[in-house]
Amino acid sequence: MSEMMWGGRFTKAEEKNALDFNASISYDCRMYREDIAGSIAHAKMLAAHGIISAEDQEKITAGLKKIKKQIDEGQFDFSIELEDIHMNIEKRLTDDIGDAGARLHTARSRNDQCALDLHMYMKRQIGRLSEKLIAVESALLSAAVKYKDVIIPGYTHMQRAQPVYFAHHMLAYFAMLERDFKRLEDCYEACDMSPIGACALAGTTYDTNSLEEAEDLHFSSVYGNSLDAVSDRDYLLQFLSFASICAMHLSRLSEEFIYWSTSEFQFIELDDGYSTGSSIMPQKKNPDMCELIRGKTGRVYGHLIGLLTVMKGLPLAYDKDMQEDKEGVFDAIDTLYFALDIYAGMISTMTVNGDKTREALEHDFSNATDMADYLAKKGLPFRQAHAVVGSAVHYCIEHHKYLLDLTMDEFKSMSPLFEEDILEALKIENCVNLRESYGGTGRKSIERQEAHASETIAKM
Numbered sequence: 094m095s096e097m098m099w100g101g102r103f104t105k106a107e108e109k110n111a112l113d114f115n116a117s118i119s120y121d122c123r124m125y126r127e128d129i130a131g132s133i134a135h136a137k138m139l140a141a142h143g144i145i146s147a148e149d150q151e152k153i154t155a156g157l158k159k160i161k162k163q164i165d166e167g168q169f170d171f172s173i174e175l176e177d178i179h180m181n182i183e184k185r186l187t188d189d190i191g192d193a194g195a196r197l198h199t200a201r202s203r204n205d206q207c208a209l210d211l212h213m214y215m216k217r218q219i220g221r222l223s224e225k226l227i228a229v230e231s232a233l234l235s236a237a238v239k240y241k242d243v244i245i246p247g248y249t250h251m252q253r254a255q256p257v258y259f260a261h262h263m264l265a266y267f268a269m270l271e272r273d274f275k276r277l278e279d280c281y282e283a284c285d286m287s288p289i290g291a292c293a294l295a296g297t298t299y300d301t302n303s304l305e306e307a308e309d310l311h312f313s314s315v316y317g318n319s320l321d322a323v324s325d326r327d328y329l330l331q332f333l334s335f336a337s338i339c340a341m342h343l344s345r346l347s348e349e350f351i352y353w354s355t356s357e358f359q360f361i362e363l364d365d366g367y368s369t370g371s372s373i374m375p376q377k378k379n380p381d382m383c384e385l386i387r388g389k390t391g392r393v394y395g396h397l398i399g400l401l402t403v404m405k406g407l408p409l410a411y412d413k414d415m416q417e418d419k420e421g422v423f424d425a426i427d428t429l430y431f432a433l434d435i436y437a438g439m440i441s442t443m444t445v446n447g448d449k450t451r452e453a454l455e456h457d458f459s460n461a462t463d464m465a466d467y468l469a470k471k472g473l474p475f476r477q478a479h480a481v482v483g484s485a486v487h488y489c490i491e492h493h494k495y496l497l498d499l500t501m502d503e504f505k506s507m508s509p510l511f512e513e514d515i516l517e518a519l520k521i522e523n524c525v526n527l528r529e530s531y532g533g534t535g536r537k538s539i540e541r542q543e544a545h546a547s548e549t550i551a552k553m
């Protein structure tokens with residue numbers, strides 16, 4: 094018989110390389126708190142239904158609390174021979190308290206146990222991540238308020254398009270992260286369902302009550318089908334989808350921060366605390382944090398595709414392939430947590446250079462739409478107005494001018510509809526302030542967005 098906890102059926106020990114390959118303890122040890130809390134609840138339920146004695150329950154609970162303290166304090170040696178966190182803890186408990194420990198696994202399987210631990214672990218991590226998400230959203234809102242008068246060129250195709258308030262740009266990211274937050278709340282809901290009681294796959298013949306156990310562990314509901322409870326990892330895939338979308342948002346912001354901080358743009362300056370230097374070029378100040386966050390987005394996507402691929406061909410119920418669910422999810426959690434934490438600090442400490450953005454706006458044609466709108470409002474069909482202004486831009490480029498440099502005679506020669514007030518209409522401030530359509534960049538629209546953002550944060 095082999096020494097393993099499941100060794101009864103075996104006549105020889107597992108090969109060393111097979112043992113190493115099989116073990117998940119190096120990463121699933123992260124779930125020790127959940128594993129112990131789950132086992133304490135399981136013992137309580139077993140005792141309440143007369144499946145184990147009250148005395149056994151007490152021994153199990155005290156024994157598990159002792160083990161938790163040892164792990165908390167780094168005094169617990171995990172063993173590869175015991176494969177995973179579940180068997181490491183159970184074996185130690187049984188070594189410590191004897192038969193009572195060996196009764197803990199009644200009406201339970203590692204299949205529902207590991208699913209339970211994962212659901213609980215995800216709930217805890219989602220709580221941590223949502224706090225960080227709120228911190229980034231608060232930083233975006235504060236930056237919008239702090240730089241409320243700064244106007245920047247808005248781009249399409251990376252070409253200057255129309256001016257927008259810097260605040261509008263920050264609030265666009267706020268809106269994206271607000272939806273990420275909702276997605277994260279949905280993930281929490283998906284994880285808030287207990288799989289315990291499903292046992293290996295088919296439920297149990299014991300007179301247990303998995304609802305009681307789930308309630309004790311603060312779950313809102315219980316899986317209604319034992320095969321489903323131990324077989325699916327859709328809640329993890331939902332989380333990885335959320336994480337991928339959120340990382341994509343942060344990656345786009347990173348891309349903008351990177352080029353906004355180049356010498357060519359100089360729209361922002363990242364704080365020294367969030368920048369790095371070069372080992373050879375003394376003048377360099379590099380936006381490494383943004384580049385890393387942009388780069389690490391790749392691994393988050395990879396974990397989503399990785400787990401989707403692991404799951405796609407698996408027959409019901411549990412298959413060992415599913416042990417591959419954890420590392421990617423854990424890494425996605427760590428990566429996103431780090432990225433959000435960095436972003437909260439980086440946004441709060443950066444400086445926005447309104448003079449530079451102004452300079453950029455004064456040397457471009459991003460008020461051209463307003464010139465066309467001016468003519469259209471005076472009755473010229475918009476397509477014709479567009480053509481007049483297109484020629485005006487062409488004329489300006491040939492004569493090394495911008496639209497506001499044109500003389501009244503030049504304006505009049507382009508269209509008799511132009512009058513003195515065209516100069517007002519082309520001013521950058523008016524280009525932004527008059528865009529008061531719902532969600533536009535106008536001042537009142539920004540104020541409405543800010544008020545909504547503050548309310549959203551207060552409710553989070």
Ligand code: ARG
Nearest residue numbers: 117177203204207411415416
């Ligand atoms: N370490 C395993 C995992 O993470 C636990 C479940 C093992 N169950 C089994 N029947 N071998 O998936």
